[in-house]
Amino acid sequence: MKTTLLAVSLMLASTAQAAPLDASTFVGASTPLQTALYGVRNYSAPVLVNGKHDPASYMAAPKLPAWQFARVDPTGGVLTFERQSAPATGWHTWSRKGKVVVTGGGAARSDRVYTVFNGQQLVAAIKEAGNEPKIIRVVGHIDLRWSQNNTVFKEYTSYADQKYGGSINLPSNTTLVGINDAQGRPARMTGTALLIGGELALAPGGDPEADFKKWIKDGKDGEDYPTWTRNIIVRNLVIDTPWDVNPEDAGNAYADGITVSRGQNIFLDHLSVSDGDTPESLATGTYKTRHDGALDVVRGSDYVTIANSYFANHHKTTLVGNGDGGRAWSDEGRLHVTFSGNWWSSVAARLPLNRYGQVHMSNNLITGNVMTKETDVKFESGTDARYRSNMLVENSYYNITGLKLSEFCGKAIKGKGFIGFRSSGHIFTSDRAGTNAVDGQCGMARPDAANLWTPPYLYALQTASSTLLAVPAQAGAGKLK
Numbered sequence: 463m464k465t466t467l468l469a470v471s472l473m474l475a476s477t478a479q480a481a482p483l484d485a486s487t488f489v490g491a492s493t494p495l496q497t498a499l500y501g502v503r504n505y506s507a508p509v510l511v512n513g514k515h516d517p518a519s520y521m522a523a524p525k526l527p528a529w530q531f532a533r534v535d536p537t538g539g540v541l542t543f544e545r546q547s548a549p550a551t552g553w554h555t556w557s558r559k560g561k562v563v564v565t566g567g568g569a570a571r572s573d574r575v576y577t578v579f580n581g582q583q584l585v586a587a588i589k590e591a592g593n594e595p596k597i598i599r600v601v602g603h604i605d606l607r608w609s610q611n612n613t614v615f616k617e618y619t620s621y622a623d624q625k626y627g628g629s630i631n632l633p634s635n636t637t638l639v640g641i642n643d644a645q646g647r648p649a650r651m652t653g654t655a656l657l658i659g660g661e662l663a664l665a666p667g668g669d670p671e672a673d674f675k676k677w678i679k680d681g682k683d684g685e686d687y688p689t690w691t692r693n694i695i696v697r698n699l700v701i702d703t704p705w706d707v708n709p710e711d712a713g714n715a716y717a718d719g720i721t722v723s724r725g726q727n728i729f730l731d732h733l734s735v736s737d738g739d740t741p742e743s744l745a746t747g748t749y750k751t752r753h754d755g756a757l758d759v760v761r762g763s764d765y766v767t768i769a770n771s772y773f774a775n776h777h778k779t780t781l782v783g784n785g786d787g788g789r790a791w792s793d794e795g796r797l798h799v800t801f802s803g804n805w806w807s808s809v810a811a812r813l814p815l816n817r818y819g820q821v822h823m824s825n826n827l828i829t830g831n832v833m834t835k836e837t838d839v840k841f842e843s844g845t846d847a848r849y850r851s852n853m854l855v856e857n858s859y860y861n862i863t864g865l866k867l868s869e870f871c872g873k874a875i876k877g878k879g880f881i882g883f884r885s886s887g888h889i890f891t892s893d894r895a896g897t898n899a900v901d902g903q904c905g906m907a908r909p910d911a912a913n914l915w916t917p918p919y920l921y922a923l924q925t926a927s928s929t930l931l932a933v934p935a936q937a938g939a940g941k942l943k
Contacts, residue, residue: 482561485693485727486569486595486635488685500657501585501606503627508620514710515621519749522617523705527652527739531612532602535577536644543942544568544575544597544639548695548729551921552767552800553822557727558685561918562765564727566637566695567596575599577641581606581654584630595635600649600699606630607653618653621708624717628704631657634692640699640939648939650700652738655717659691659725661761661792671791690726697731698942702738703776706752718755724792725763733757733771734939741775741838753777755812759799759819760784762792767800772938775839777810783817786849786879793818794850801826802921805937808839816851816880822917824856825924827933828874833864841865845885847877847906852913857887859929865892871904880906882913889926 508517548554548564555561567574574596576587581604587596606628608615618624632638640649664673670689677687706715719735722728735756745752756773758781759766773779782799783789797819805827806813813828814821823845830841841862847853860874870890877883883906924932 480560482555482563483557483559485557485562485564488557488559488692499626500629500631501581501588501627503606503609503616504623505616506620506622508708509622511621515708516711517708520620520708521745521747521749521752522707523653523740524744525739527702529612530603530643530647530650532579532643534644535599535601535641537641539577541575541597543697544599544637545570548731548767551919552729552769552802553765553798553917553919554727554729554767554800555919556765556798562727564693564695564729565595565635566693566729567598567635568637569595570597570637571595577601578604580604580608580612581630582609588630588633588636593634597637597639599639599641600651601641602643602649604649604651605653618707621716624704624707628653628717629655629657631660632691632694632696634690634694636693637695637697638699639695639697639942642698642940642943646940648698648700648734650702652702653704655704656696656701656720658694658696658720658722658728659763660689661724662689664688675791690724692726694725694728695731696720696729696733698733698939700734700939702736702740703753703756705740706754709749709751712748713751715751715754718758720757721755722759722763722766723761726765728763728766730757730766730768731770732937732939732942734774735771735776736774737776737838742777743836743838755779755781756809758784759797761789762796764796765798767802768804769800770803770936770938770941772805772807773809774807775809777838779806779809779812780814781812782814782819782821783849783851786817789818797821800917803933803936805829805933806844810838810840811842812846813844815846815848816853817849819851819853820915821851821853823853823858824921825926825929825933826858827929827937828858829861831863832873843876844874845876847880847883849879851877851880852882852915853880853884854915854917855885857923857926857929859926859933860888860890861892862890863893866894867892875904875906877906880908882908882910882915884908887923887926889930
């Protein structure tokens with residue numbers, strides 16, 4: 463691999479730095495209340511909620527997967543990669559308090575290492591350990607619609623039932639990993655939203671925005687605001703984005719596959735995220751939007767890395783920042799996110815869409831098709847730099863069937879309203895355009911000094927041509943053993 467001059471200079475400078483902080487040491491009171499709300503079904507009937515979630519929109523998932531339930535841990539409980547800290551490259555290694563080591567639950571005591579085979583066991587492990595370091599190993603297939611040791615299935619009955627009963631919320635100091643089963647299949651989550659953190663008030667019934675603004679006005683450090691969720695590692699899982707049984711309206715669903723909300727120092731690695739067995743094309747009638755994001759990083763979250771992951775068959779795929787001017791109070795100066803070694807394949811848009819974020823992308827692979835009539839997988843747009851975002855995009859490989867070279871700018875890379883954008887080293891290929899190296903600037907470069915930045919962590923770039931082979935070999939679940 464080619465090491466950048468930047469990486470070399472940082473390597474030399476790093477020898478003078480103090481030892482990195484363990485991310486678990488500055489967690490604070492990270493709101494155990496968040497976990498109490500989730501993973502418990504209420505089986506409520508559909509009702510309007512603030513004028514949304516029309517009961518007439520209710521539709522159960524039209525297709526269920528071939529389940530891969532397990533009852534036996536093929537490793538016999540022997541740990542391999544579970545105690546590993548996150549690697550030392552990516553925005554997750556940084557904070558306003560200095561360089562950090564994201565350990566997740568690596569320091570877990572033996573009685574805080576759990577192997578779970580169903581959703582209820584997963585919820586119980588989280589509640590028992592709270593914010594203590596914990597390792598949760600998933601074997602088989604998790605779906606919160608199943609209960610009684612995966613013997614009783616009941617579909618979500620309403621928006622409220624799915625929002626709370628169909629979500630898992632990870633507290634601070636957690637490592638959640640999938641363990642390949644006896645057939646070599648990676649662990650899988652279906653019908654279940656994975657939440658990391660939440661934007662909460664200081665006390666039940668309070669206002670998150672008003673409380674945070676008062677905290678800052680009183681001269682307190684925003685990093686000490688006591689509802690952060692920090693120090694999370696999630697690896698080696700297949701995640702099927704949930705089918706929304708009772709969406710907000712005709713154009714908006716609610717549940718994401720993974721949502722990072724007011725989370726910090728988060729490492730997400732070797733994940734496979736898609737719509738699974740329920741593509742949007744199975745929806746009928748007026749309410750045809752049944753999925754929201756595949757993976758969203760929102761609401762003031764910071765220092766997050768998404769690496770070696772595979773995103774497929776989804777529309778609104780990866781989002782950084784979920785609003786424009788109304789989110790400045792939480793998002794301005796935050797949303798530092800790294801995307802490295804990922805593969806977006808047969809997805810429609812948001813690769814990623816970025817508001818406010820200082821996002822570094824390197825050595826990613828993007829494949830798609832603008833000609834297909836299958837709306838679930840038709841490529842609409844790629845990297846999308848939006849409101850007050852600042853992006854560095856390096857050495858990625860694009861192969862978009864049906865896209866002319868002249869259409870690359872404005873389709874595969876586009877933006878408006880950003881404050882900084884630099885892009886270079888890509889290769890663009892198409893059945894219509896042949897193979898072409900492009901500079902990736904697309905007329906969007908903003909090199910003004912006020913918004914220039916370089917990643918503070920060490921990293922090594924591969925060429926875009928190397929990415930074409932290296933990324934499929936590594937990206938996605940099942941690759942860690």
